[in-house]
Amino acid sequence: EAxxxxxxxxxxxxxxxxxxxxxxxxxxxxxxxxxxxxxGQGPELLIRYExxxxxxxxxxxxxxxxxxxxxxxxxxxxxxxxxxxDSAVYLCASSYQRSGRxxxxxxxxxxxxxxxx
Amino acid sequence: xxxxxxxPGPFNVPEGATVAFNCTYSNxxxxxxxxxxxxxxxxxxxxxxxxxxxxxxGRFTAxxxxxxxxxxxxxxxxxxxxxxxxxxxVNAGGTSYGKLTFGQGTILTVHP
Numbered sequence: 600e601a602x603x604x605x606x607x608x609x610x611x612x613x614x615x616x617x618x619x620x621x622x623x624x625x626x627x628x629x630x631x632x633x634x635x636x637x638x639g640q641g642p643e644l645l646i647r648y649e650x651x652x653x654x655x656x657x658x659x660x661x662x663x664x665x666x667x668x669x670x671x672x673x674x675x676x677x678x679x680x681x682x683x684x685d686s687a688v689y690l691c692a693s694s695y696q697r698s699g700r701x702x703x704x705x706x707x708x709x710x711x712x713x714x715x716x
Numbered sequence: 717x718x719x720x721x722x723x724p725g726p727f728n729v730p731e732g733a734t735v736a737f738n739c740t741y742s743n744x745x746x747x748x749x750x751x752x753x754x755x756x757x758x759x760x761x762x763x764x765x766x767x768x769x770x771x772x773x774g775r776f777t778a779x780x781x782x783x784x785x786x787x788x789x790x791x792x793x794x795x796x797x798x799x800x801x802x803x804x805x806v807n808a809g810g811t812s813y814g815k816l817t818f819g820q821g822t823i824l825t826v827h828p
Contacts, residue, residue: 639724641803641818642760655815690759704750705816707759 601625603708605691611714617679620711624672624693631668632705633676634690642690648674649696681715688712717742722804722819729826733794737822739787739804748807749780751789753800754821760803763789794826 604623612618624631630649634642645664647655650671659666663682668674678685692705722739729735741749749766764771766778766787777790787804804819 640820641720641805643818644815647815704762707761709759 603691603693603706605689605708605711607711608709609712609714611716612681614683614715615680617677618681618713619678620676620689620691620713622674622676622691622708624674624691625706628693628695628706629671630694630696631674632692632694633666633674634692634707636688636690636710638687645676681713683715686713686715718819719743719817720804720806720819722822724820724822726823726825729794729824731794731796731826731828733826734790734792735794735824736791737789737802737804737824739789739819741785741787741804741806741817743806743808744782744785746785746806746808749787750805750807750816751776751778751787752803752805752818754803755800760818763802791824794824796826796828799824799826 603625606621610618632647633645635645636642644658646653646659646666648668651668664678666674666676676689688710690710691708694705720741727735751763752760753763754760764773764776764778766780768780770779775792779788789802791798801821801823803821806817808815
């Protein structure tokens with residue numbers, strides 16, 4: 600079974616430039632997550648989708664970050680414009696979630712390592 | 717106070733040693749608990765869920781103390797391949813049933 604796919608794996612951009620990350624979840628998983636992981640820290644949730652609906656985006660910096668999950672499958676996370684502090688690993692994860700039930704295992708993609716110079 | 721707190725370590729132990737990690741969480745309504753493992757420059761992967769009665773998987777034992785709001789992971793007979801970062805993870809439940817909150821991770825290095 601194919602895992603969560605992310606691209607690109609690495610990205611180096613100058614500050615104020617835009618950047619986009621793409622994620623393809625495991626087939627059949629209805630819930631998709633974007634996390635940001637800074638060095639020496641655990642992943643922090645940015646946004647969670649159930650199918651096409653963003654059910655938790657409280658941690659997403661909406662002035663510069665945006666995300667979409669068209670058709671409830673693939674998702675794109677965008678930053679515009681990027682700042683130096685955005686340098687981090689951006690992880691996508693997916694799971695099969697029953698509404699109202701506690702989450703069990705989330706499967707992570709390999710992440711995109713972003714460096715803003 | 718952070719929602720999930722761990723001792724970041726690092727823990728440096730010889731092969732064959734027993735090592736224990738602790739984690740505390742602040743939300744008493746939390747419903748489910750996990751340990752994830754993250755190898756260097758890799759993604760996190762589920763190591764084991766943590767149940768109220770405690771559970772064991774080979775050399776790994778997880779314990780949950782709801783009254784004190786802490787979770788532990790015990791690794792016996794450490795192997796070189798156990799070297800990784802161990803992330804304590806808590807699911808809040810309620811309206812946040814799908815949200816996992818990660819601790820900062822505890823770094824373990826097992827040396828020959």
